[in-house]
Amino acid sequence: MLPYLAFGHMIPFLHLSTALANSGIRVSYIISPENTKKLPSIPPHLSPLIQMVQLPLPHVDGLPDGAEANVDISMDQIPYLKIAYDLWKQPIMHFIEHNTPDWIIHDFAPYWISDIAREFNIPHILFSIFPASVYSFFGPPEYLAEPSKYWTSPERLSSPPEWITFPSTVAFPSYEAPYVLAGFFGTNASGVSDSKRIATCISSCKAVAIRSCKEYEGQHLDLLETLFRKTIIPVGLLPPAVPERRKSGGGGAGGEEEWEATFKWLDERKPNSVVFVGFGSESKLGKEEVYEIAHGLELSGLHFLWILRKPMWAVDDNDALPLGFKTRTESKGKVCMGWAPQVEILSHQSIGGTLFHSGWSSIVETLQFGHTLVVLPLVIDQSLNAALLVEKVVAVAVERDSKNGSFKRESIARALKKAMVDVEGERVRVRAREMKKIFGDIDLNQDYIDGFVQYLRKDS
Numbered sequence: 001m002l003p004y005l006a007f008g009h010m011i012p013f014l015h016l017s018t019a020l021a022n023s024g025i026r027v028s029y030i031i032s033p034e035n036t037k038k039l040p041s042i043p044p045h046l047s048p049l050i051q052m053v054q055l056p057l058p059h060v061d062g063l064p065d066g067a068e069a070n071v072d073i074s075m076d077q078i079p080y081l082k083i084a085y086d087l088w089k090q091p092i093m094h095f096i097e098h099n100t101p102d103w104i105i106h107d108f109a110p111y112w113i114s115d116i117a118r119e120f121n122i123p124h125i126l127f128s129i130f131p132a133s134v135y136s137f138f139g140p141p142e143y144l145a146e147p148s149k150y151w152t153s154p155e156r157l158s159s160p161p162e163w164i165t166f167p168s169t170v171a172f173p174s175y176e177a178p179y180v181l182a183g184f185f186g187t188n189a190s191g192v193s194d195s196k197r198i199a200t201c202i203s204s205c206k207a208v209a210i211r212s213c214k215e216y217e218g219q220h221l222d223l224l225e226t227l228f229r230k231t232i233i234p235v236g237l238l239p240p241a242v243p244e245r246r247k248s249g250g251g252g253a254g255g256e257e258e259w260e261a262t263f264k265w266l267d268e269r270k271p272n273s274v275v276f277v278g279f280g281s282e283s284k285l286g287k288e289e290v291y292e293i294a295h296g297l298e299l300s301g302l303h304f305l306w307i308l309r310k311p312m313w314a315v316d317d318n319d320a321l322p323l324g325f326k327t328r329t330e331s332k333g334k335v336c337m338g339w340a341p342q343v344e345i346l347s348h349q350s351i352g353g354t355l356f357h358s359g360w361s362s363i364v365e366t367l368q369f370g371h372t373l374v375v376l377p378l379v380i381d382q383s384l385n386a387a388l389l390v391e392k393v394v395a396v397a398v399e400r401d402s403k404n405g406s407f408k409r410e411s412i413a414r415a416l417k418k419a420m421v422d423v424e425g426e427r428v429r430v431r432a433r434e435m436k437k438i439f440g441d442i443d444l445n446q447d448y449i450d451g452f453v454q455y456l457r458k459d460s
Contacts, residue, residue, distance in 0.1 A: 079189035114204035144199035236448030272352030296412020370436030
């Protein structure tokens with residue numbers, strides 16, 4: 001298993017590793033030492049089947065010391081992390097040469113894995129941590145490898161492409177399209193664009209495994225077979241296991257006592273009355289954005305639990321929020337700085353909705369409990385995810401400026417009230433609860449894993 005070094009990638013790869021190990025498959029999970037410390041621990045009964053292979057990440061000028069994941073760096077430093085990742089090729093090749101796996105399952109970034117697979121005659125599978133709708137939007141690998149064949153302007157990114165023949169609203173907002181065109185298709189400091197990396201992986205792999213299911217996006221999965229001319233294997237949604245309710249917390253800036261108090265606070269709220277607010281570990285929100293979210297929460301009058309990682313621009317935790325915000329909202333909400341047991345929080349009966357960035361992992365974690373979604377996408381795939389959620393009437397989008405994508409506190413408050421309490425949002429709440437039958441169905445998702453395991457055993 002070879003994930004890219006971002007937690008939105010490493011965690012799904014770990015979930016897939018656990019699912020495969022549960023089926024009796026031995027897994028070697030390639031990871032760097034610092035990231036190993038931050039990943040969830042392997043369930044004890046599976047530890048004999050999952051080997052965490054720690055390979056040091058080569059040093060690269062432009063990366064801070066100890067930076068081994070997107071979470072450790074600013075947006076403009078990410079290409080340098082990809083340089084270090086590409087230098088991983090030699091130690092990974094050495095490991096594969098001496099361990100001869102039956103399969104290599106990898107992320108989008110290691111476009112060079114085809115060289116290793118060819119040299120040692122090992123089949124490889126691209127595992128997409130994104131839903132099929134993201135890949136189907138971008139089209140066949142030749143358009144990813146050579147964007148000039150189709151992706152010639154931002155305007156093309158702002159509407160569904162010609163190969164999507166069924167009704168669809170999945171596209172980028174006009175304010176984001178220029179950045180996608182430059183950032184996704186353009187060459188960066190690593191020397192290889194993200195679109196080129198993906199195209200190379202698709203062209204050389206034996207199959208593409210997708211973290212998704214036909215019940216959610218069957219048309220997009222079927223379309224991928226045509227676009228990629230490869231076997232497409234949905235592996236299910238990989239919903240994380242719900243941990244038993246803890247007697248005390250653990251982790252986080254405040255340690256166990258803070259989490260014990262937080263869950264006690266949740267216990268005292270009415271069912272489905274609290275908004276969970278979280279934008280992932282790697283989102284880079286600006287000061288004005290964080291402050292508008294804060295004021296919007298206050299303006300909504302709803303109960304909220306906000307998990308906020310201290311932004312790089314903040315001097316300290318207090319500077320990360322508007323002056324007096326915590327005091328003014330102490331009867332309505334809680335702000336927890338740093339790490340949080342997100343799945344455990346989302347499983348609590350008082351949580352009724354989520355304000356978030358619409359990352360795919362967070363969508364899965366939220367819909368497995370049937371919570372209403374309020375979407376505020378920030379980068380690349382998140383806008384496409386959000387568009388499909390709104391299309392399926394399971395999410396409310398925060399209204400934004402059509403020219404620059406900015407948002408105001410009033411828009412945050414309106415979206416939250418619509419999703420949580422207003423009559424006009426009732427259909428969204430009903431549809432979100434219905435999604436629990438897909439996203440939270442253990443047997444359904446296990447059937448997809450069983451199908452993937454059957455494919456691996458048959459073709460190895």
